[in-house]
Amino acid sequence: xxxxxxxxxxxxxxxxxxxxxxxxxxxxxxxxxxxxxxxxxxxxxxxxxxxxxxxxxxxxxxxxxxxxxxxxxxxxxxxxxxxxxxxxxxxxxxxxxxxxxxxxxxxxxxxxxxxxxxxxxxxxxxxxxxxxxxxxxxxxxxxxxxxxxxxxxxxxxxxxxxxxxxxxxxxxxxxxxxxxxxxxxxxxxxxxxxxxxxxxxxxxxxxxxxxxxxxxxxxxxxxxxxxxxxxx
Numbered sequence: 657x658x659x660x661x662x663x664x665x666x667x668x669x670x671x672x673x674x675x676x677x678x679x680x681x682x683x684x685x686x687x688x689x690x691x692x693x694x695x696x697x698x699x700x701x702x703x704x705x706x707x708x709x710x711x712x713x714x715x716x717x718x719x720x721x722x723x724x725x726x727x728x729x730x731x732x733x734x735x736x737x738x739x740x741x742x743x744x745x746x747x748x749x750x751x752x753x754x755x756x757x758x759x760x761x762x763x764x765x766x767x768x769x770x771x772x773x774x775x776x777x778x779x780x781x782x783x784x785x786x787x788x789x790x791x792x793x794x795x796x797x798x799x800x801x802x803x804x805x806x807x808x809x810x811x812x813x814x815x816x817x818x819x820x821x822x823x824x825x826x827x828x829x830x831x832x833x834x835x836x837x838x839x840x841x842x843x844x845x846x847x848x849x850x851x852x853x854x855x856x857x858x859x860x861x862x863x864x865x866x867x868x869x870x871x872x873x874x875x876x877x878x879x880x881x882x883x884x885x886x887x888x
Contacts, residue, residue: 662776662876667691669874669881670774681764683739684711684757696721711757734768741773742787753790753864770871777877785844790864791837801859814841
């Protein structure tokens with residue numbers, strides 16, 4: 657069964673978490689886009705929700721589907737965020753940011769009472785780190801910031817390649833005007849401590865380790881859909 661079909665099944669299962677009147681955070685990425693599509697169909701059938709998108713791309717998609725939208729300034733407290741992940745483990749620790757929206761995704765998730773992750777089973781891992789960890793960094797002095805990231809990560813046994821996404825002449829720029837560093841650390845043995853030390857580096861805007869934010873994960877595989885964490 658192809659991953660596109662599995663993503664669709666996870667997205668459809670996540671609709672069970674959505675109740676009329678909810679304030680929702682809408683994630684970014686290929687799996688989250690599946691959820692926005694199925695949510696849009698429910699809204700067209702009369703479902704009453706209001707949603708905060710985590711990227712300009714998600715905003716555009718949701719708007720085209722007629723989903724009522726708001727900002728966090730207008731809706732600072734959300735009931736639920738549904739988003740994808742680049743990796744997750746059985747403790748519901750995540751790596752996110754492959755789509756370059758990790759800052760807004762983390763802000764929206766933190767504003768939500770619950771976060772539900774949707775993914776195909778290829779994203780479920782025993783230990784985080786096979787997927788390069790994205791870190792959003794300020795454009796000013798980015799080379800110095802990357803040097804500091806390398807130094808700090810080395811103390812945790814993370815010594816893979818660290819580089820800016822895109823090219824030095826034409827780097828990828830996030831919706832917030834920042835750069836993304838992709839860090840091929842390999843296995844991350846202590847995600848909590850690595851998350852803590854990365855957060856205090858000047859120039860690091862946010863990192864893609866989402867610790868303690870996800871309440872549930874809806875994982876679709878060839879044998880069906882499994883829910884980790886809290887059920888609906």
